Amino acid sequence: MNPENQAIEKALIGSKTVHHLARQWMGWAVLFFLVSAVFGLMMRYFFIGEIPYFQFKNLLHAHSHVALLGWGFLLVAGLLVFFFVKDQKRIKIYLNLLLLNVVVVIGMALTFPIEGYGLFSIGFSTLQLFVGYGFAFYFLQDLKKTEKSNATSLITFSIYWMVLSSIGLWAIGPIGATLGRLHPLYFMSVQWFLHLQLNGWFVYVLLGLLLHFLGEKGFKINIPKTFEYLLHISLFLTYALSVSWSTPMKGLLGINGIGVIFQAIAYFFILKPIVLVLISEFELVKDWATKLLWLGIISLGLKAFLQGLLVFPELAQISYTIRMFVIGFIHLIMLGAITFSLGGIALKNNWLPRDASSGWGWFFLALGFLLSEMLLLGQGTLLWLKLGFIPSYHFLIFLASTLFPIGLSIILYRIPKNSSQNFEHQNANSTKINNPKNKKPMKISMLVTIVVSVLLLTSCGGGSENQSTSKAPSAEKVEADPRGIGEIKKVELKEAIDETMASNGKAIVDMKCTACHQLNDKRLVGPGFQGVTNRRSPEWIMNMITNVEVMLDEDPVAQALLEECLTRMPNQNISISESYEILEFLRKNDEEKAGERDGAAI
Template identity: 60%
Template sequence: MKTAPELISQKPTASPIERQLAKPWMFWAVFFFLMASLFGLLMRYFHIGEVNFFEYKHVLHTHSHLALLGWGYLLVTGALVFTFVKDAKRLLTYKVILGISVLSTLGMMLSFPFQGYGLYSITFSSLHLITSYFFAFFFLQDLSRHKETTATRLVRFSIIWMLVSSLGLWAIGPVGALLGRLHPLYFMSVQWFLHFQLNGWFVYGFLGLLAAYLLKNGWRIPVSKKSEWILHLSLFLTYALAVSWSTPIKALFFINAAGVILQVIAYSRILDPAFIQLFQGLKFPKNWIDRMLYIGMMSLVAKALIQAALIIPDVATIAYTIRMYVIGFVHLVMLGSITFGIGAFALKNNWLATDRFSGLGWHFLALAFLASEILLLGQGTLLWAQLGFIPHFPLILFTASSLFPFGLLLIWVGLWRKPAFNETEITIENTIKTQLHKNTKTMKSTMIMTMGAALLLMASCGGGGENQGTYTPPSAEEKVKEADPKGVGEIKSVELGATVDEALAEKGKAILDLKCTACHQLNDKRLVGPGFQGVTNRRRPEWIMNMITNVDVMLDEDPTAQALLEECLTRMPNQNISKEEARHILEFMRKNDLEKTGSMDAAAQ
């Protein structure tokens, strides 16, 4: 039996049919990752300069869809197919599925930046969803032909969680139509999709591939079915934290606490033996491909440890109210565990190029990931400790993020090289092309059926134009008539000076920098939430202070706040700001309006 270093560093030669399909599959996966990174870089630029051609939320939607449904989906599905499917005819079926997936993702990439959620973007995203059902149908059939192991069980459940996650997407249309987009069930539906995508579909896929790799090399992960069910239970229980984002109930924090404890137990039983067999404990490997796998596995460990800290309700609240933590956590799964973990398996099996040029790209990618994680989590911690911002933080984060597209460009260019085929491989390649030509009619039929199903889903989501899915709660008209310009809360009257109180404004700026600028700018440009410029000319001071101190009630009862929520589709977190602090923030907003618009307090007159 080979030693651990020998086994982990070896790269099996891919079969001709596998290589024939792997190259375009990974080519498109990396391409969409590159595009996602460019849109992500554009999002970073919104914090340091003016962007006149795109809206932030449209760029955000484009980035997230390309990252999840372009890079993440294609990387995981490709790795699963090439690991568990060896039949040439079946691989042709997956080639058709790849074509439709690429078409739908290209459609999302070209439509989301300009219209957000609209007719075309919903059509293409729906097409992608239906195509994923075809993939699940065929792959589960192929997986059933393998002997049952820890690897096959984890992979099977990864597919199940992918299907389960889509229930959230199907629920969005009916919930929005019947209850309105402001109802907690609407936000819960969105969080359901994201939770089971990240923590179910992607994480289980990585764990299953890890178990399959160990089994292939003569090792195993001694995990009982009981431990696997502990993992399943933890997945459902940790969804409680996502629910608490829109419905802050104390019981949800305790449910999440039970879930993260079970998750730590399950992860340790899977990852501990893997680290021992692959890396002789936590020893950092010398081979650069092994380093990528090491980063992927350590990212999963970090994810579990961070979630374990959320046992404390106050810490859990901080985790989803400080946006840097949220972004850092999502990146820990997508960029850490999935990109480097499954990416390493793709490198080891020659599905991705492994020359020095590509290796340099992967090192830039790792540097960008580590630097951005340190910045995001570090800045989030400073905000939690009320220590303010790192000097020039947006510019530094933009610079670190620019390494992502640079590294990905090197990796993508490496995939353009044509591998050398021998005569046998050329014969197989020609056979594949002939069979694909014979299946053209089948592919067209599949495309037509898939498009039809996508249109049905689009209809259920209320597709059609930029305002698709915008529903008003039944009693909204009555509420508008009874709307109080002072808002809902205990702030009934605010005394304003004729001039700005500089001392109060300075205190307000410090609080605003600490808790607000991650989502709001001081100009009129919208990031996650609307820009602050002109707010004292549009809203009464009582309304502003009630929105700051009584945010949950305002979002539930005040029509103006509900309209903003429906526009931004991001529920403002309760930052536990006192009345005194809110007054300081109001004073800074007055100063900001005076400097930028030449007037302030127009709404109070």
Template identity: 55%
Template sequence: MLNQPIHIAQNQENASSTCYLIRNWMRWAIFFFLMASLLGLLLRYFFVGGAVLLEYKNVLHAHSHIALLGWGFLLISGTLVFSLVKEKARLKTYKNILTALVIVNLGMLLSFPFQGYGLYSITFSTIHLIIGYVFTYQIFQDLRGIQKGTARYLIRYALIWMLVSSIGLWAIGPIATTLGRLHPLYFLSVQWFLHFQLNGWFMFALLGILALMLERKGWAIPFNGIKLWLLQGSLWLSLALAISWSYNYPILLYINALGVILQAIAYTYILHPFIAAAFPTLSIPSGWVNKVLYFGILSVIAKALIQLALIFPEVASISYTIRMFVIGFIHLLLLGSATFALGANALKNNILPNGPWSKWGWLTLIVGFLFSELLLFGQGTLIWAKLGFIPHYHLLLFLSSILFPIGLLMILTDSLLNKHLPMNERKMKNNVITQISINNQTMKKTIIMSLGALVFLMASCGGGGESSQGTYTPPAAQKEKAADPKGIGEIRTVDLGDGIDEVMANKGKAIVDMKCTACHQLNDKRVVGPGFEGITNKRRPEWIMNMITNVDVMLDEDPVAQALFEECLVRMPNQNISIGDSRDILEFLRKNDFERTGSKDAAVK
């Protein structure tokens, strides 16, 4: 009996330590989510107002790394620590891991926007990879503490797929050194990482955490070995779509079709008992936290349904050639599925605040997510159907993206105010108030400094001018001299005629609006691809038309196209534009150059 008060006190101390560690963990996760959203907003601004100081691709790399390794990794890892770790001695290990993760993420945040892939950014990324290995080893130890079942199986394989995904990152350096950054294996290594990160590590962890939530409430998830291996098989088979980005073999699309069918079956087995238990009437539940969880589950279902549409090879082929579909799907998985489902789990367990500020913050996130997804998938569908562009599409996408940092600032503010503690925590608050105050002050200072850095990045936006192209020096200048100025393809002569043919130029503008302005601007600013301004003064008309109609061969064999590819690192998709349509596009580009620069066709004079 004398030991009972000591045992209770120890349990209370462990619970308090767990709570404060995880709350701090989640605050940092939200903070890096905020940074990723500001970088994403800057990416949207490139299409609205351009940029002077920063390279688009550098900001893109910063956004993707902070979103995946800052927000995504911290959200999932923090949830796993909260769900599996209770001993105070073990919490010290995870506290050190969190400290290391925060440092390397801050390093990536402050290096990627300015140098892209450089010494410091690569160093921080590599250290993050090693920390991920340490975290995986530690979680494997704590995973033994839960009973065997669906949740344990899914979480274990989520960790395995995280390790498997890292193979792609380790392969990038040797491939780039030996084969070059234009080799298909280089892009396959990137797609390998993204596939097993998003569809493996993120989705398996999400499903495992949801299953664990039900199992601890006494609800079983009946899922035998055959069904589980259906899920594993679907992950490997759907890798075929990622491979098809690098190797254009039709059989890959059929392999992917089988994979997404198996995935739909496996998701049905997992999600059906969860939905039946958590939302028995299938109606929108009461309480805003339950609504956020419900929205997250709907996002998982939407993700599976969209992938199920890829059973048709025609749909699969456009899923990666239309950029809006690619971005929309990644956002659906990371923002819709992982963020809202796991975020609601954190809200239910009080490791994220659920006060008024937080409530309106999450609602703002949902509204911003819905509007941006409607714009991305809607515009992608219009391009597919050859129906043009949504009026003011880029401006609307920029405005919808503003809602993300607004919502996240509300959530982070609620977390830092720290007013929504459970009763047992309030009793112990006086004992640790000093340490909490120090932690909050430290984080507030870090947030202020990091926001200052992002404000500086945002301040670099605006204006135009020659400096808008950045400081990049095109590589392999000698290759361009040896290249055929007419490019590679069946177009060897082009009759330009006298002046501008307005009818042809108008037809060309309509095609450019539908298929080109997602990646290219009409001025000289490089965004995803180079700006169109001045192209007829730098390239012969035959080269331009061959690049439009014979893009795959040009990227593989033409030195000038390869230099541009190496500069942008985004492969221009083959949109099957006819020779006649390419001639109309050329006429529009001639008109664009004449209106903007006062000259055209200088490359043939």
């Protein structure tokens, strides 16, 4: 074979190899997206039915970890590797990291639904941190070989934020051991991780990849460094909103207000040239992959707009007290901006299949996202305006959520099918490319994944028996005042239920409580309301509603509930008169569901 043909064959083999590696990588990412979507669907079902053997809180942990560290991490890391790493030998390093990440995410998917935060799940989560460190170490080396640009600068900082976010997770252990899991620093550490992951790691890499993607198409966009600096500053200033959720302090919402202004300016001047290029060169109606890309960019812009509204303290407070807004905002980033923008880029580069069947999968995925966002944000707005609930809201959002696993199943099914149909070469020597040996790495990776998963699970055997010993010995038990701590010292209950007060109380509960509590005895984020007036005195209930920070810090019963649920109840700024109306509704709820009420009245 002459040298020219050898060079052509080498190029074809390299193209085939990289294409298959990218498809395998993205296949794992989509698989974990599907698993996370199933967990999310199960969570939705909790509001309309019962699922035996599973707890809502454990499914929530499984859903979030698999989504962030399975789908999110692999999608972003895969795009970075196949855009910037050209050395085939170096790609092998990343494939080893991929394999390890697959193992730990499978471990998290198996353990979180069963034990929540426990020995096994924490072990797998810790391993994933080291995968992230390894990726950061090697990728920053490879990125230095690329010509410096706004894209590489943003991507470099995205890696920094990913690593820096892990400090929050490492801090949880020492803080929990020394100050306790109820201390504000414990919750601030969790929020530090989430804030830098969502607004740092994922958003920065999205902006960088958009610039790089357009740069490869011949559109060089130069962003003044001033706006990058504004983006950096805004990232830390907007963390104040997360802090105010667990530790309300004067000035935090003002700091967040300055941050969202800086962020809005930075987003505008970074996204403006990107949008102008896309408008001129990538028509909205050109193909469905371009439409997905547009949907992602619009979601990112909407994210910035909604955060910009939080310059008003009243809106900032509402943003984290109505849980529908919190969930809708997180989904707007991860599903809207990240999934559709980066998914569109992957489709444009043929790293995900673009056939008609896959298009239907993405259609169902996008439809599920749009419907669920409209329901979440719409219902949150209705509760804010005290207009009640959308009829059959929980059933409707469950139906909308079924579109996620349906769409993802179609996409996942088409990945190996489409991969085998593309990149078939007519050259007579292409038989070498289709050599069965090339399929061995995938089989080996699957086998090693299963073996290592079993080894990691069994290596911790027996740990659950000693798990309780990791807790510090409890101090001498403090007797709790059955009235709680606060202004409410004595509540005179009437024999009959005041229907007007109960109706007003239900409206407040619908707006501020039902995203975390059910009216039955089933736990969601917090315990169910059924039977609460038989377990707690009316004074305790009203003090817990109106004086929540002090109660969580000083009342033993409230602290025990927080220790059990691991989610700090936010201050909803409910007045004493409103808390009385809530109490009246809870009395009525117990009478209807438990058959008795006021069993704990003093």
